[in-house]
Amino acid sequence: MRSLLVAALGLALVSSPVAAEPAWPVAAPESQDVSAEGLAAMDTAVRAGTFQKITSVLIARHGRLVHEVYFDEAGRESRRNTRSVTKTVTAMLVGAAVARGDIASVDAPILPFVADHGPFDNPDPRKAAITVEDLLTMSSLLECDDDNSFSRGNEERMYLIEDWVKFALDLPIRGFPAWIPKPADQPYGRAFSYCTAGVTTLGAVVQAATGEPLQAFAREALFGPLGIEGEQWQTSPTGLAQGGGGLGLRSRDLLTLGQLLLNQGRWDGRQVLPEAFAKAMTAPHSTVDPERGDYGYLVWLPTYQVNGVAHPAWAMAGTGGNKVVIVPDLDTVVVVTTENYNVRNPHGLADALIAGHALAAMK
Template identity: 80%
Template sequence: MYRLVITACALLAVATPVSAQTPWRTGSPESQGASAERLAAMDAAVRAGTFQKITSVLIARHGRLVHETYFDEGGAEARRNTRSATKTVTAMLVGAAIGEGDIASIDAPVMPFIASHGPFDNPDPRKAAITVEDLLTMSSLLECDDDNQFSRGNEERMYLIEDWVKFAFDLPIRGFPAWIPKPADQPYGRAFSYCTAGSTTLGAVVQSATGEPLDAFARRALFAPMGIEGEEWQISPKGLPQGGGGLGLRSRDLLTLGQLLLNRGQWEGRQVIPEDYAVAMTTPQASVDPQRGDYGYLIWLPTYTVNGQPHAAWAMAGTGGNKVVIVPDLDAVVVVTTENYNVRNPHGLADTLIAEHALASINTR
């Protein structure tokens, strides 16, 4: 059974009071340069199953919520499992900790913050040189690669261990055979390797630096200032909130986080994370590969082709095609949540929905 479409004109008809949601100014699609007709066609395509199991689509343009549709029983109040989109939230928390002076800078070594999890296996002086920025850019020298089932640091192996931070820093230093360029020979001087254990460790760094449980710090420094509430964290066996994935947030909360980045760290006139850090988050810091492009601070930097024109974007992304896509030159944020966990090419499905429907509804003239 599908939920009723929630548009700017129908927001007051929603069973859940607007006051219980993250506060958003609303507007009709036409008032913000979007086509209501094309958005209606998008919703029809979702209901027809063209994109498998999509659970919500939200669009903001010029800082106003112009489209909000739910396709499942959970509706507006459901906490969506953001999967790896959580990693971008962890990057925001690093910025908040830097803003409060708890972490000196992105160049701060990680090891002093996690020493209580040691001693670590495979001692190597290069581990002591791993910085916060190395983990933010997925480019530490730890042998950790979620895309390689043979990697010692593969995410699935982490969940078999009680202490996830110790798992990360017990890993050996990775090698660079002749067919893999060394960091110095790669763009930005970094060798990207997707590593959930590194993002998990960053959560522990923030917790140690601030002296607050990660979830408590997140609520005080990031979520509460933006009206986000009821977040649901996954917790490790040692009690660490998982900064690498699984955070449960409402779709509007995700839209708010996307708008925060579009606003250079500001929400409703308040600087939630430092502006220079927010800019650095969305600036290319590492190169992934020719297909996926560049990477910022725990955020993807794809290009979407919309109506034949390329548009640089920033994307929080999680398994199943869950996405928060920010397109600066369109002044737009798109949220797509899904349950496409066991279907073919879920990210491709979500990207097609975003490019050919959500963004294509926007008048760029």
């Protein structure tokens, strides 16, 4: 979410008490087959402004922290506004709720969990068929597209409404003109449409299913076991923690979340998320477009070209080029936090830094 809009709307920030950060074993880059010289060149380029306003770069390889540099005065303890990286956290919370039996499966319809926000405008029986997996894959039939300023479901319109869940489910069913393939004609039988309101609603589904405020369940099921403390949630005018964006976490916290996916749900010897769900998160379930490739459960599935070699990756991504990139074949997690909110092609800048420097330093 945009920080200026958040300030204008006066959205609350809910913080958890500050404590120790996740324990990361630290290793020299060369001991993990990472070029120290290459990393030094990366830091020089960042400080020279080649990638605009980068605030931190962290790299873990083989489960060890080999690079951690902060390029702003805030430093290690700063809670970074993760923007839409938060969406992947919400997917993890769905996995935790499924593991507890609070949500039967990803095939569960969402409407029974959020019916108290109704009645809803534009009634349509297809709304009752929307499932948890539809929201996880950005492929519900709601007319919601953050990339289209004309969309009724555009994220910016949601912030003008008090009840964000009602906003989402008041939306009409989207249409498919001749130039847009219908879901049945697309890969995986789904039509991707980037929709923050849908993920906000998914957070409300988790909250209703678990019987706990979303932030309390996150602390119990995810952040506590990972050693993450001091998280800062943004909330809607009705008090719902925003599962769609704006969660404040330290850069090391982000690295831990990336490593959790790389380890298929395990952290420090404990299975925090079910292995099967972690694998499902990083498997393709819908296609964004030919350029950006496939999409998992609120996880992007890009491929990075490094010195002529293709490296399939999993990515948590937010506005400004904030990214947590997991590269399984290199056993690597890269965190890049930025403040590139008003520059051209911020995701391209972050990706150039990741591919051209961070991953290029791997031996």
